[in-house]
Amino acid sequence: MSYSGSGGGKRLRTSPSEAEGSPRRRRGSPSVYSPSPSPYRSPSPLPSPSTYRSLSHSPSPCRSWSQRPPSDDDADDLSRSRGSDDLDRHGRRPAWRPHANKELGEHGRTGEFSVRIDDYDRLFTCKACRRMLSPPVYQCPFAHVTCSRCHEEVGDNRCSCCGSSNGYGRNRVVEEFLGRIRFSCRNKVHACEAFLPHHEMREHEQTCRHEPIFCPVPQCGFASRAVALTTHLTLRHHWDTIRFHYDENFRASAFTSTIFQSRDDGELFFLDSFSEGRGIALSMICIRPENAREQEFVYELKTPVGNGGRRPWLQMQSTARNTSLRHGLGEKEKVFLLVPKDLPGTEDGNVEVCIRKLGRQRDSV
Ligand SMILES: [Zn+2]
Ligand SMILES: [Zn+2]
Ligand SMILES: [Zn+2]
Ligand SMILES: [Zn+2]
Incomplete structure (x- = not known):
């Protein structure tokens, strides 16, 4: 995500109460901001309809504008003035006011409004x-x-x-405005609730733990954190996940693509099985979020060939490419183990796998 250059509208929220040096707004007090033309602003001592609605949620509904509880007359006024074209008791149209998120129940904080600013990054x-x-x-x-x-x-x-x-x-006005703007994280759709100024958000997104990885099944498009992806693969695609320890051999099938998950740290690996010429090609990638710390994994694949007692092995060793699969599997890996279909001894499709995490010993010291 880039904050430079032009872009479309961006949803954000304003938080007047968080600006440095500004007094905190009292709960339930009406916002002074109004995009309505000034001739329509009402000098009426009665609150606008939106003020009434805010006060109805306040634990002390009277303190912001009156020392008495709303009377039946007030309620009558309210019911008459709720329609957008209704006039107040002075015959003037009440000023429009933005709807606080508390009323909408989105963030539950007084004084916050959902707004859209087009081309914020150009403005x-x-x-x-x-x-x-x-x-x-x-x-x-x-x-x-x-x-x-x-x-x-x-x-x-x-x-x-x-x-x-x-x-x-x-320019203090622009400074104050910028100081109150909070952006949502790009992973909001993946349950990240962070709202930060843009210069802090850049840093946050580089380490956001809600950064997704994507389903390896073509055209699926499912994105989530690692733990949800294995559940998705089981329930949606009926793929089993093979769990393993680093540096230990385990067995898999050469005939199907398979997901492996490390018991040591939860990292996910995808063994891609695809037809290549006269055989089956096997290669491996590591599925990791794009903001994950760089890590090198080496994998080894080997399968016995021939018959009899001491059977030779076909084997290969390579480094697993790190990818979130945001853009799908893309081109097949250039490095793979080719298991010929007509080679005696490979009919059962057994393949031994070993994955090593480089620098793991140093990490644990
Ligand atoms: Zn500059
Ligand atoms: Zn100038
Ligand atoms: Zn985040
Ligand atoms: Zn899927």
Whole structure:
């Protein structure tokens, strides 16, 4: 995921109560933000319909605007003013207000609203270097909003774009806005609940433990964490998972593709079995999230051939490619063990497997 360049609308949430230096809003108090034109704003002492709805969830519903509980008259006013075209008691149309998420039950926090900002990454980029802005930001009278890095590079308190120094300074409004924006993680659909400023989100996504891996079955598209993928393969595709220990031999079939899972650390491996010329080709990949720490795995495959007592082996050793399978299996591996179909002794399709995790001893010290 990139935060640079242009893009479409991005859903995010604003959290006024988390901005540094700003007082926390009292529960149930109406938001001052209103995108309605100012002539429609009502100076009425009565709360707007949305204020009523907020107060109905507050443990102290009266403290925000009145010292008395809502009366029957209030309820009557409410029922009359709920329609979008209804007028208040002064004959004016009530101002529209955004719906707090608490009312929607999405995040359960007062003062948060779901909004959509189109082209956020174009709107809030430094006009000099095109990087995403984060506080502090600077602006000249010609509306060149620039980042602190460009500000320091130019120095001399001048605009990085036009060199203007008159009227050049911090833009506190943009800073405050940026300070309250929280982005959802790209793995929100995989149950990650992180909401962070964009410069922290980049770091988070590099280690997010909800980063998915994908089902190896072509056209399936299922994505999840490793533990859910093995369940999916069993229930949906009727694939058994063979569990093993590193550095120990175990047996598999050359005739079917198989999933292996390490008992030591849960890593998943996929033994791909496919036709190649006059035989069956076997190769292995390691299915890991894209943000997983780099790790090298070496696997060994061998199968006995011929008949009789001391049978020779066909065998190969290679490094397992790491992939999340986000783009499917793609081209077949270039390195594989070819088991000829007509070779005596290979009819049962038995293959011995051993997987080693390089540097494992050093990790455990
Ligand atoms: Zn810049
Ligand atoms: Zn400028
Ligand atoms: Zn995440
Ligand atoms: Zn699947």
